[in-house]
Amino acid sequence: MSGILVFLEQRDGMVRQASIDLWNRLQEPAAADAERQPLSGIIAGPASTVGIETVLSGSCTIYHVSSDLLGLYQPEQYTQTVAELFERSGCSSLVFADTALSRDLAPRLSVRLGDSLLSGCSWPSAIGAGTCSRSVYSGSVVASFAAETGRRIYTISSQGSSAVPRKEGAIVIIPVDDLSGDTTRASAVVQMIAMTAARPDVSEAGIVVAGGRGMGSAEAFAMLDELAGLLGGAVGASRAVVDQGWRPHSEQIGQTGKTVAPRLYLACGISGSVQHLAGTGGAGTLAAINSDRHAPIYDVADFGIVGDVHTVIPKLIKEVREFLKKK
Ligand SMILES: Cc1cc2nc3c(=O)[nH]c(=O)nc-3n(C[C@H](O)[C@H](O)[C@H](O)COP(=O)(O)OP(=O)(O)OC[C@H]3O[C@@H](n4cnc5c(N)ncnc54)[C@H](O)[C@@H]3O)c2cc1C
Known part of the structure; x- marks a missing residue:
């Protein structure tokens, strides 16, 4: 055998x-x-x-x-x-x-x-x-x-x-068409309804742009939606954000959320708690934007920008737009 x-x-x-x-x-x-x-x-x-x-x-x-x-x-x-x-x-x-x-x-x-x-x-x-x-x-x-x-x-x-x-x-x-199959079906799934169709699921996306409490408000996530849209990725969130009601639980990454394995994981205003990082181990490259240069996320990040998300992300969006225009 x-x-x-x-x-x-x-x-x-x-x-x-x-x-x-x-x-x-x-x-x-x-x-x-x-x-x-x-x-x-x-x-x-x-x-x-x-x-x-x-x-x-x-x-x-x-x-x-x-x-x-x-x-x-x-x-x-x-x-x-x-x-x-x-x-x-x-x-x-x-x-x-x-x-x-x-x-x-x-x-x-x-x-x-x-x-x-x-x-x-x-x-x-x-x-x-x-x-x-x-x-x-x-x-x-x-x-x-x-x-x-x-x-x-x-x-x-x-x-x-x-x-x-x-x-x-x-x-x-x-x-193969000669299997006996199950004749004693107790239940049947009749329909699957996808929660969101416009974006890839955070657990399957090649690029994840994730936001934490440092984003400051639910409204500020519009920047991340825009950036993820430009990059063809998904938006993720820390538990602090989901607990605040800023984003749905389906986007939560970490120990009590989803596990992700994207090529690029961009953590914006996320401190890098052990519970959050429990979900990001599969990321190819981890980049972080955080105003605190001593934030634990920088212990695991491949790249980091020490700065305010409200200043850095709009600049990033502008750069990505210009890059895509030239392509
Ligand atoms: C049993 C258990 C399970 C848990 N499961 C999960 C889980 O699945 N996922 C998860 O994420 N957490 C989980 N947590 C919670 C976890 O411990 C942390 O509390 C949480 O990850 C913190 O989220 P955060 O990084 O968004 O917030 P914070 O820890 O508050 O960090 C915010 C960061 O934003 C930075 N910042 C602030 N303002 C700005 C700015 N303007 N620009 C740039 N940076 C800024 C700060 O420097 C800080 O580093 C769990 C906890 C427990 C006890």
């Missing part, structure tokens, strides 16, 4: 970037365990697989269960389908990107199959060895976990990893 089966999560018929990034990282030489074990994938739901070989690395097989019943995330249907395919595949590891869906599905599979679950694993994880590490207590401790069963299920965090370019290869898609 060996091999890694990667769950390629789809939403609205498109494979999600978090799964693509995980797949491509598993193909990297640094992912030594993956190198020694064959990789295959599973897509559940009526997703478009046209051109999938242009985003996924390597020469591998992907099993596609395209049933319409799997269009939206149906917990029972998904559990039954993925469990059946995992057993059939003979693989020793089932790997998910750490997403809201996998945090629901992976424990269900673990209970159904009796396989150990290692969740929120840091990258790189020793998938073949059945161990994983994860930072806990707001990043102050790194804990190690070991699986107790030979077959294991993992959810892998994108924190601390960066996207890797695709490697040449040939992906073979195998349609």
